[in-house]
Amino acid sequence: MTRIAKLLKTIIPGVFIFMVTAAVAQDAKEIVRKADEKMQGEESSIAVMTMTIKRPTYQRNLAFKNWTKGSSYAMTLVTAPAREKGQTFLKRDREMWNWNPRISRMIKLPPSMMSQGWMGSDFTNDDALKKSSIVEDYVHTLLGEEKVDRQYCYLIRLIPTEEAAVVWGKVMMWITKDEYLQMKVEYYDEDGYLAKTELAHNISTIGGRVLPSQFEIIPADKPDQRTIVNIESIEFNVPIDDSFFSQQQMKRIR
Template structure:
């Protein structure tokens, strides 16, 4: 007998079992860690992205080209490059402030939080989806709900509920993240009443600047038949040096 009151042989067997299980316990990931890895996969320390956006409606469609610079979760700048009538429009996120430069008006506008839920440039993405004022890592509580398979990839299903103090657009998110490469492949967006509003799917997984990521995202408004917006990543550069001073309201007026 040892000090626990159990025979030494039993204690040794228990220790062996614990030793075998310890690696699994040690490396088990929380829902928050999974979301953080998926978010970091798309962001990098910095990212310079060229994108094409196609808004599809019954009877017509509209295309747009843009270039975006991001640094961590605090800074992002988006320059609209086409079509001609929108060329030069810029959106800037700096910490918790979001700004819009309209070259036709020669005016910089600070966007209030109430505008984060509004459509970005007439697409099915919101202003918050593009400039990411809210943080999927810091502004939500995360719960692992189970598993699913999407396009042959095993995925975690994670529920995200906003924290009481967070000023966010959505009342709930259900996110499916690939278990191997931490790719966000499916997301459901709910309002504060729990009504499903949008569904986003990630497709066309490719190696971009050394990272395997989805390169086409499709945002579908649930209650608007034959409406959707596609965002295609044409090129991505990760972890290039970008100074904080790049993300200023003055830079919005001069960037080309």
């Protein structure tokens, strides 16, 4: 065997492994991207939702409307109950704001508040405002396939990039192979402990797409409480100007 042949025999397997690894990583990211775009819209979305916060001794119900545009903009308006009606939350790039009409006060939400429960629920402010991007802020690894509710799913691990300012230390996602639906998501803290699990239910056609219409969040350390969100209606890729996502609009929107 010539010296060049020996060299190629040594190099080529390594190159092949690198190419396969890169392809798998890219596939995992594309799977997550497709799932995210299906739920959020390729360009924008407008959704009407209800939320039930269940606790051992009480239950609260909320209604709200949510506007999103890409990964940079989000607006959420609480429409019920009466005592919280009119509260508005805005994400514009990396800045987050809350407007409370009862006290006429605008509050800028610091990054430290992103892990806190939104409106006292098990969804975080980060979940509600979509501060972090599951596509751009994480490194994705396809671990294999598993069944969730009789659905064949990709199992993907998400680890935050070094520069990403995110809430979670790791995310595990189960995404269906046929429709790219996020059937199950596990969120882990920075120490690697499971913090909460999100489960999708009631797959139906909504907004012209096959989607889960209900999501349930269960805290790992409080299995007797949960938060359930129902999508009442949703529109995708509706034209929304960037100027809509402003502090002035937060005070006007109804």
